[in-house]
Amino acid sequence: MNYRLIALDVDGTLLNDHHELTDQTIETIQEVHDQGCHIVLCTGRAPASTLPILEQLGLEGTMITHNGAVTVHADERGQSLVNEFSFEISEIESMLAYARREGIHFDVCTAFNMYIERVGEYERMMYQKFLINPKLVTSVSELGVPIVKFTLFAQPDVLDRVQLEWEDQKLYGNLRMIRSGDLFIDVMNPTANKGNALKALAATLEIEAPEIMAIGNYYNDLEMMSFAGLGIAVENSPNDVKEAADAVTSSNNNEGVHEAIRKYCL
Known part of the structure; x- marks a missing residue:
C-alpha cells in the first residue's frame, strides 16, 4: 500500500x-x-x-x-x-449587521460550541440533519470569546448575491470567505x-x-x-x-x- x-x-x-x-x-x-x-x-x-x-x-x-x-x-x-485558528467577534460585526438586516440565517462557532440568535423550522431541520445542537443567545456579539467560524445558511441564489457583494465591498476584511456548499458561506481565519x-x-x-x-x-x-x-x-x-x-x-x-x-x- x-x-x-x-x-x-x-x-x-x-x-x-x-x-x-x-x-x-x-x-x-x-x-x-x-x-x-x-x-x-x-x-x-x-x-x-x-x-x-x-x-x-x-x-x-x-x-x-x-x-x-x-x-x-x-x-x-x-x-x-x-x-x-481563531479570530475576534469584532472582526465580523459588519457582516453580522448585513445578515441581520437581510434576514439571512447565521451561526458562529467556537471549537466545541455553536451559537445562534434565532432559528426557524427550516434551520432546525438542517441542524438536526447535521447532528448539531446550537445554543440560542440574544446576541452573538456579546459572547466575548474568540470564534473559529462564522457561517451563513440560505438558498443558493441568496448566497450568490451575498458572495458578490461581500467580495466587491471586501466586507470580510482580512478574514477568508469560502463557499463550503451550495447553501453555506463560511468566514474564517485566513490561515x-x-x-x-x-x-x-x-x-x-x-x-x-x-x-x-x-x-x-x-x-x-x-x-x-x-x-x-x-x-x-x-x-x-x-x-x-x-x-x-x-x-x-x-x-x-x-x-x-x-x-x-x-x-x-x-
Whole structure:
C-alpha cells in the first residue's frame, strides 16, 4: 500500500445524500485502517457532529473540523483540542449587521460550541440533519470569546448575491470567505483551511505529502486535495473541483470512497 494517511471529507463525499454510511464503505475503511493507514475525517462540521461518524466507522483518532479551523483528537477519554485558528467577534460585526438586516440565517462557532440568535423550522431541520445542537443567545456579539467560524445558511441564489457583494465591498476584511456548499458561506481565519490543518497533522505523524490520499467534493476541499500526493474528487463535485483533482471516483451515492480506496490502497 502506497498511502499511509487517507483524508476524507464527510458530507457529499463519505456520506451519501441521505447522510448515511454504507456497510461496504465502512468495511473498506476498516480494512485499510487495519493495514496501518491513518483515517482522518476533514470536514466543515464541528467536532460534536463529526464524532458520531468516526464512531460509526469503528475508529478513534484525530479529526480536522470546521473546515480546518479546529483539529481535535478523540479517544475513549473524550475529545481534546490539538490546534485552532481563531479570530475576534469584532472582526465580523459588519457582516453580522448585513445578515441581520437581510434576514439571512447565521451561526458562529467556537471549537466545541455553536451559537445562534434565532432559528426557524427550516434551520432546525438542517441542524438536526447535521447532528448539531446550537445554543440560542440574544446576541452573538456579546459572547466575548474568540470564534473559529462564522457561517451563513440560505438558498443558493441568496448566497450568490451575498458572495458578490461581500467580495466587491471586501466586507470580510482580512478574514477568508469560502463557499463550503451550495447553501453555506463560511468566514474564517485566513490561515484556516483543510490543507494547512492536514499538513500540520502529517508533520506530527512524520508522514510525507506523497504518502497521503485526500478525497473531497467541494471548493473547501481543494487545499487538502492539492497538498496530498493523490487528490481525488467524487463524481458529484462541481466541474472546477474535478478538473483540479488528480483523479475522479464515483459519486457519494455510488460509494466513491470505497471505490477509490479499493483502487489505490488495497
